[in-house]
Amino acid sequence: MTIFCSHCHRPLQAEMSCLPTRAKQAPSASRPFRSTKNASKARRDQINVELQALRSLLPISAQEKERLSYLHTMALVCLWLRGAQLFPPGLPPPAGPALGTELLSLLPGFLLVLSADSKLVYISENVAQVLGLSVVELLAQGDTVFDILEGRVGEDVHKKLLLAREEPGREVTFVSEMRTSKALQMQHGGNRVVAVCGRFVALRWPPSPSTTAFLALCTPLVQSPTDGEAASQDDVFQSMHLLDMTFIDVTESVAYHLGYHREELVGQSWYSLLHPEDADLAAAQHRAVALGAGAGPAAGTAVLRVLHKDRAWTWLRVWARRDGGCITCTCRCLREEEAAHLRSRQPRAAAPP
Numbered sequence: 301m302t303i304f305c306s307h308c309h310r311p312l313q314a315e316m317s318c319l320p321t322r323a324k325q326a327p328s329a330s331r332p333f334r335s336t337k338n339a340s341k342a343r344r345d346q347i348n349v350e351l352q353a354l355r356s357l358l359p360i361s362a363q364e365k366e367r368l369s370y371l372h373t374m375a376l377v378c379l380w381l382r383g384a385q386l387f388p389p390g391l392p393p394p395a396g397p398a399l400g401t402e403l404l405s406l407l408p409g410f411l412l413v414l415s416a417d418s419k420l421v422y423i424s425e426n427v428a429q430v431l432g433l434s435v436v437e438l439l440a441q442g443d444t445v446f447d448i449l450e451g452r453v454g455e456d457v458h459k460k461l462l463l464a465r466e467e468p469g470r471e472v473t474f475v476s477e478m479r480t481s482k483a484l485q486m487q488h489g490g491n492r493v494v495a496v497c498g499r500f501v502a503l504r505w506p507p508s509p510s511t512t513a514f515l516a517l518c519t520p521l522v523q524s525p526t527d528g529e530a531a532s533q534d535d536v537f538q539s540m541h542l543l544d545m546t547f548i549d550v551t552e553s554v555a556y557h558l559g560y561h562r563e564e565l566v567g568q569s570w571y572s573l574l575h576p577e578d579a580d581l582a583a584a585q586h587r588a589v590a591l592g593a594g595a596g597p598a599a600g601t602a603v604l605r606v607l608h609k610d611r612a613w614t615w616l617r618v619w620a621r622r623d624g625g626c627i628t629c630t631c632r633c634l635r636e637e638e639a640a641h642l643r644s645r646q647p648r649a650a651a652p653p
Contacts, residue, residue, distance in 0.1 A: 432481030559609030
């Protein structure tokens with residue numbers, strides 16, 4: 301039986317010819333649109349043009365621009381956009397001298413600026429001296445402060461930043477390992493431990509998350525008294541002792557750190573300044589250095605509390621070595637957070653039973 305079209309009454313095989321031209325040309329709704337190779341290439345070319353335009357706007361040298369990958373380009377663009385939001389071009393510059401290369405080189409660490417949601421906004425160029433990574437290389441790790449920290453410290457850092465954000469102007473400190481270059485990892489035996497000390501500051505009034513930034517100084521913890529940084533730091537002093545740890549000399553800077561004059565300490569015992577809970581640890585360090593029983597430089601290193609002249613306790617990291625019939629100690633003052641981090645890694649087995 302032949303079936304006829306209801307429109308033109310012609311046989312069914314001729315039915316398609318009676319459909320409107322527009323209907324015959326319309327693609328099937330069930331068949332998805334597929335791009336051609338030419339269309340894909342055109343899109344890639346357009347993306348490349350846009351990235352080149354963004355790269356040309358970055359305030360860096362032409363040589364640096366040529367070395368930027370697409371990932372680095374986008375990371376730098378995001379960094380500068382966040383910086384422009386917090387520090388608009390029309391905003392008067394903060395009071396004080398501009399931080400040029402010469403001034404940055406005098407800092408014991410590098411500067412870090414975060415947005416209210418912990419996004420990276422600014423990293424000073426001297427970060428390469430501390431971490432061995434340039435700003436561009438560091439941004440390749442991610443766009444938040446948690447991306448450049450090593451280890452499971454995110455929750456603790458988040459709590460500290462939340463506390464600082466709730467109380468603008470309150471200084472907070474946290475200590476963590478930061479990602480470093482492979483060369484520095486080999487030099488220091490791993491990533492560098494850095495103390496981050498900063499506070500949230502409202503840049504404009506009224507304060508809001510979009511106008512508030514966390515300004516911080518990131519200072520590396522010195523690994524040994526022979527580090528190049530240690531000699532130039534103001535928080536280091538030295539003392540000389542007999543083998544029983546009686547003071548025979550101490551640098552004048554001890555007055556700044558502990559409040560004592562040199563004459564007050566000469567002839568006194570080192571143990572008279574120690575916190576009672578740290579006496580065993582100090583004795584273990586003393587024994588290892590005096591008898592030469594230590595295994596490596598770590599045996600002559602300890603984190604101890606000593607009594608300040610005002611009767612408060614001061615944290616010190618003490619490197620001790622034997623020089624003939626004397627023991628020389630190099631002492632560096634620590635923040636409480638630095639001391640807690642180092643004590644958590646300090647072997648307790650050296651203490652006598």
